Amino acid sequence: MADLTLHEVTKAFGSHVVLDRLSLEIRSGECFTIIGPSGCGKTIILRLIAGFEAPDKGEVRIGTKKVADAGFFIPPEDRHIGVVFQDYAVWPHKTVFGNIAYPLELAGVPKSELNSRVREAIALVNLKGLEQRFPYQLSGGQQQRVALARALVMKPEILLLDEPLTNLDANLREEMRFEIKEIQKATGATILYVTHDQEVAMAISDRLAVMDGSGRIHQIGTPEEVYTKPADDFVFKFLGISNMIPVQVSSGKSAVNTAAGPVSLPLIPPSSLEGQQGWLGFRPMDVQISRQDSSNTLQVHAVRVTLLGPIVDYLFDCRGLQIRAQMLTEDALDQDLIIEEGSEVFIAVAAPQWFNQKGEACA
Amino acid sequence: MTTTLAEKKKLDVSKIVLLFSILILVVIVAVPVLLILITAFFENGRFNIAGVAKILSDPDTYQALLNSLVIAAGTTVVSTVMGTFFAWLVARTDLPFKNTMKALFLVPFMLPSFIGALAWKVLLSPRSGYINKLLMAIFGLERAPFDIMSLGGIIAIESMYLFPFVFLQVAGALERMDPTLEESARISGADLFTITRKITLPLVMPSILAGALLVALYSLSHFGVPAILGTEKGIFNIPTKIYERIYSSGGSFGAIRVGTILSTILVISAALILKLQDMLLKKGQYQVIAGKSMRPVVLKLRGLKYPLLAISIIYIGITVILPTITIFLVGGLKTYGLPFQLKYMTMDNYLKIFQWKITKDAIWNSIYLSVGAAFVTMLAGTMISYVIVKMKFRGKFILQFLGVLPFSLPGTVIALGVILTWSGRFGINLYNTPWIIFVAYIARYMAFAIKSSSASLSQVSDSLEEAGRACGATHWQSLKDIVLPLIRPGMVSAFFLIFLPALRELTTSVLLYGPTTRTIGVAIYTLNEDGETVKAAALASIALIIIFVGETTIRKFLAKLEQRAAKVEEIKNVPA
Numbered sequence: 001m002a003d004l005t006l007h008e009v010t011k012a013f014g015s016h017v018v019l020d021r022l023s024l025e026i027r028s029g030e031c032f033t034i035i036g037p038s039g040c041g042k043t044i045i046l047r048l049i050a051g052f053e054a055p056d057k058g059e060v061r062i063g064t065k066k067v068a069d070a071g072f073f074i075p076p077e078d079r080h081i082g083v084v085f086q087d088y089a090v091w092p093h094k095t096v097f098g099n100i101a102y103p104l105e106l107a108g109v110p111k112s113e114l115n116s117r118v119r120e121a122i123a124l125v126n127l128k129g130l131e132q133r134f135p136y137q138l139s140g141g142q143q144q145r146v147a148l149a150r151a152l153v154m155k156p157e158i159l160l161l162d163e164p165l166t167n168l169d170a171n172l173r174e175e176m177r178f179e180i181k182e183i184q185k186a187t188g189a190t191i192l193y194v195t196h197d198q199e200v201a202m203a204i205s206d207r208l209a210v211m212d213g214s215g216r217i218h219q220i221g222t223p224e225e226v227y228t229k230p231a232d233d234f235v236f237k238f239l240g241i242s243n244m245i246p247v248q249v250s251s252g253k254s255a256v257n258t259a260a261g262p263v264s265l266p267l268i269p270p271s272s273l274e275g276q277q278g279w280l281g282f283r284p285m286d287v288q289i290s291r292q293d294s295s296n297t298l299q300v301h302a303v304r305v306t307l308l309g310p311i312v313d314y315l316f317d318c319r320g321l322q323i324r325a326q327m328l329t330e331d332a333l334d335q336d337l338i339i340e341e342g343s344e345v346f347i348a349v350a351a352p353q354w355f356n357q358k359g360e361a362c363a
Numbered sequence: 364m365t366t367t368l369a370e371k372k373k374l375d376v377s378k379i380v381l382l383f384s385i386l387i388l389v390v391i392v393a394v395p396v397l398l399i400l401i402t403a404f405f406e407n408g409r410f411n412i413a414g415v416a417k418i419l420s421d422p423d424t425y426q427a428l429l430n431s432l433v434i435a436a437g438t439t440v441v442s443t444v445m446g447t448f449f450a451w452l453v454a455r456t457d458l459p460f461k462n463t464m465k466a467l468f469l470v471p472f473m474l475p476s477f478i479g480a481l482a483w484k485v486l487l488s489p490r491s492g493y494i495n496k497l498l499m500a501i502f503g504l505e506r507a508p509f510d511i512m513s514l515g516g517i518i519a520i521e522s523m524y525l526f527p528f529v530f531l532q533v534a535g536a537l538e539r540m541d542p543t544l545e546e547s548a549r550i551s552g553a554d555l556f557t558i559t560r561k562i563t564l565p566l567v568m569p570s571i572l573a574g575a576l577l578v579a580l581y582s583l584s585h586f587g588v589p590a591i592l593g594t595e596k597g598i599f600n601i602p603t604k605i606y607e608r609i610y611s612s613g614g615s616f617g618a619i620r621v622g623t624i625l626s627t628i629l630v631i632s633a634a635l636i637l638k639l640q641d642m643l644l645k646k647g648q649y650q651v652i653a654g655k656s657m658r659p660v661v662l663k664l665r666g667l668k669y670p671l672l673a674i675s676i677i678y679i680g681i682t683v684i685l686p687t688i689t690i691f692l693v694g695g696l697k698t699y700g701l702p703f704q705l706k707y708m709t710m711d712n713y714l715k716i717f718q719w720k721i722t723k724d725a726i727w728n729s730i731y732l733s734v735g736a737a738f739v740t741m742l743a744g745t746m747i748s749y750v751i752v753k754m755k756f757r758g759k760f761i762l763q764f765l766g767v768l769p770f771s772l773p774g775t776v777i778a779l780g781v782i783l784t785w786s787g788r789f790g791i792n793l794y795n796t797p798w799i800i801f802v803a804y805i806a807r808y809m810a811f812a813i814k815s816s817s818a819s820l821s822q823v824s825d826s827l828e829e830a831g832r833a834c835g836a837t838h839w840q841s842l843k844d845i846v847l848p849l850i851r852p853g854m855v856s857a858f859f860l861i862f863l864p865a866l867r868e869l870t871t872s873v874l875l876y877g878p879t880t881r882t883i884g885v886a887i888y889t890l891n892e893d894g895e896t897v898k899a900a901a902l903a904s905i906a907l908i909i910i911f912v913g914e915t916t917i918r919k920f921l922a923k924l925e926q927r928a929a930k931v932e933e934i935k936n937v938p939a
Contacts, residue, residue, distance in 0.1 A: 050829070050833055051832070052829050052832070075832070075837075075838075076829070076832040076833050077832050077833075077834075077835045077836055077837055077840075080835070081833060082833065083829070083830065083833035085826040085829070085830060086826075087824060087826055089824065089826035089827050089829065089830035090830075091827060091830070091831075091845055091849075092849065093848045093849055102831070102834055102836075102844070103834035103835050106834060106835040106836050106840065107835055147830075150830070150834065151833070154834070154835070
């Protein structure tokens with residue numbers, strides 16, 4: 001078991017600085033995800049750890065051992081890390097068996113042990129019976145399993161996964177995501193998972209780091225922490241569809257300026273925002289819709305109502321202010337809320353998130 | 364792959380590969396080109412542009428320049444018109460036996476143009492051409508109706524054998540063109556003529572021009588046809604002028620200097636043509652290529668169907684079958700000039716080909732030189748492509764430049780560069796040995812090897828190699844176990860792409876051969892020059908058989924290889 005540490009790592013390509021003095025610690029045995037928009041440098045972190053890139057400055061450590069800094073470098077083959085690539089990188093000229101056996105052949109594992117270990121790995125990823133197939137005879141999901149088995153066969157302490165599910169269809173993605181979690185439990189490996197898909201990240205991580213387009217990490221925490229207590233507006237917006245409303249706070253009340261003048265909001269802002277401008281954020285699912293007025297509601301009219309299967313998606317307008325809301329179809333039917341466009345309803349917000357002008361969360 | 368510090372400490376594969384690639388490109392390409400430029404522009408160690416101007420304005424060399432230009436321009440226009448017409452016929456009409464016709468239109472590629480020229484000289488030379496004599500006898504003419512030994516004749520013969528360049532490009536573009544482009548014009552009410560003029564033609568124009576430039580590039584620096592048809596009448600182009608000067612002066616420095624100046628002009632024109640072509644192809648790509656092959660709108664020829672088929676077949680008959688038969692027949696004559704009657708025919712010439720020293724040597728030389736050069740060039744080209752495609756390092760653009768330089772070096776220029784480099788200046792004298800031809804072939808075909816290997820290497824995604832490294836393979840092991848097996852089909856086709864043209868090479872070899880180092884092309888040419896037309900034809904016949912058998916078997920073999928590679932391709936191209 002091994003911790004993974006990046007200490008003050010800087011990496012630039014030409015004049016383009018991808019990572020600027022980035023520090024990150026991944027604990028032994030955890031499944032850690034880096035999520036961020038594409039091109040944010042998250043893959044570079046993985047490549048630095050794997051040894052496909054060398055840092056310009058700073059240090060990469062596996063356990064207590066330094067594997068790279070500005071003047072020192074252990075090549076990838078000596079780091080004993082399993083890597084699964086976004087494009088699978090299954091070798092087209094080798095069979096399933098050949099692909100998975102290759103790392104063992106390189107390590108000089110005796111024939112009988114090699115056979116049993118390859119079979120073990122094949123069983124682990126549910127590829128039994130396909131040993132002699134060539135990659136072109138496999139589906140995308142099966143190729144992905146080959147890649148996974150090939151990375152696992154050496155029993156690495158660290159497994160790096162670079163968007164391995166992106167090229168799979170939705171059903172397969174879900175299935176594989178549980179399998180990866182199962183495999184982690186079975187092997188106890190430390191997993192670093194890189195993705196732009198917040199759903200996958202939420203589902204499989206013990207902890208995750210949210211990174212922005214410029215390579216800065218905004219928050220590290222468990223999925224629950226990050227989702228319910230976002231550090232700032234970037235994290236909040238990145239983790240799902242959101243409403244962000246600019247607000248003005250005074251005398252313990254919040255108001256929003258619309259084209260038709262200020263509208264007072266039925267929500268108590270945190271005292272730290274007193275006298276300032278800021279942002280109110282909430283998820284569409286946290287909007288409660290009702291046909292009756294009450295003290296904490298806001299009157300709106302429906303601009304668009306779309307049935308998306310299990311949920312109904314609403315777009316409301318309140319004097320020029322647009323608000324997205326969602327509701328389970330079942331509940332909407334029960335409460336007779338599949339409404340006509342243009343009808344008037346009342347909404348309340350269940351879990352408001354407040355941010356100051358810099359975007360930092362305010363409690 | 365980034366070269367890294369720890370790797371540098373070990374005996375590092377990437378460093379060795381890089382050093383070797385630089386070494387090869389410098390020795391094979393950079394030094395010869397540099398020596399040509401230095402020889403052309405410096406006299407006695409001083410920059411001398413006046414000397415250059417003097418040589419270029421000398422009527423003798425000036426005329427050669429002009430002829431080169433006229434021949435290249437004429438050949439380009441004729442080839443382009445014919446190539447485009449036949450391509451359209453095959454791709455966009457209901458011409459019967461389309462696929463067979465398409466294959467037949469590519470056959471002229473197999474016939475080396477200097478052998479074609481030889482045949483046409485036999486048929487249409489003003490004094491002794493068989494067809495000329497026949498026509499004079501039939502119609503009681505006093506003068507021969509055709510004179511193939513003229514600028515027009517040279518243009519006609521070159522066009523016959525170069526038009527497939529245009530044909531291939533245009534037919535490909537027409538087949539790949541998205542038919543909805545034409546259909547939408549039709550829906551808007553345009554008639555077929557308007558569609559052809561306003562939609563189809565502009566869309567395939569880049570391909571037409573690219574094919575045309577390829578012909579221009581080839582024709583500008585082509586030796587064989589003008590040498591056989593022009594030299595006797597004092598019609599020279601740049602390559603034949605260089606050959607004449609060097610040959611008649613016994614390889615004097617003055618002659619070589621003239622050669623280098625003319626070569627510089629060839630190189631500059633070639634570079635310009637390639638640049639232009641590159642721009643055109645880039646422009647044309649997004650418009651025409653729709654990816655999948657489509658079923659295009661086909662024009663019904665109706666009454667013209669069979670007349671046009673007949674014209675196509677007659678055209679192929681005249682350009683391919685007639686010259687081939689002529690060569691075989693002349694090779695069977697007892698003495699050149701006799702009529703083709705059984706009593707004047709003999710098998711002797713054919714049997715003696717394998718006994719007579721000059722021809723026996725030539726066949727043997729050509730075979731081992733082309734096999735050897737193809738093998739070495741393929742290996743070197745693969746290595747250089749790896750460096751260019753896969754490695755990241757500072758100053759890579761220099762290597763990239765050196766890597767594309769061979770594309771713009773015509774055969775004559777390479778021969779001169781090789782003479783300047785390997786005639787003892789650096790302590791090694793290969794002159795009059797087969798090695799000088801060997802080195803020249805490597806330089807001449809390096810471009811093919813780099814092109815072919817780069818194409819297959821760029822399809823091997825970096826992650827395949829990285830996956831190997833992550834599995835514990837060293838750089839060398841990942842090359843050997845992963846990269847090489849994946850690009851092997853590309854390497855094999857590179858080998859044959861070099862071997863086949865090298866087998867019939869003339870332009871370069873003719874400047875480099877010594878008494879015992881004639882190649883097949885050189886032997887045919889020199890035998891014919893020495894008046895041994897019959898023996899030249901017999902050797903040419905044997906060459907045609909070797910080329911035909913070689914091309915067809917190799918084509919089949921490569922098709923099989925491609926099929927297998929196509930399967931592999933499917934997953935190499937997973938979107939990244």
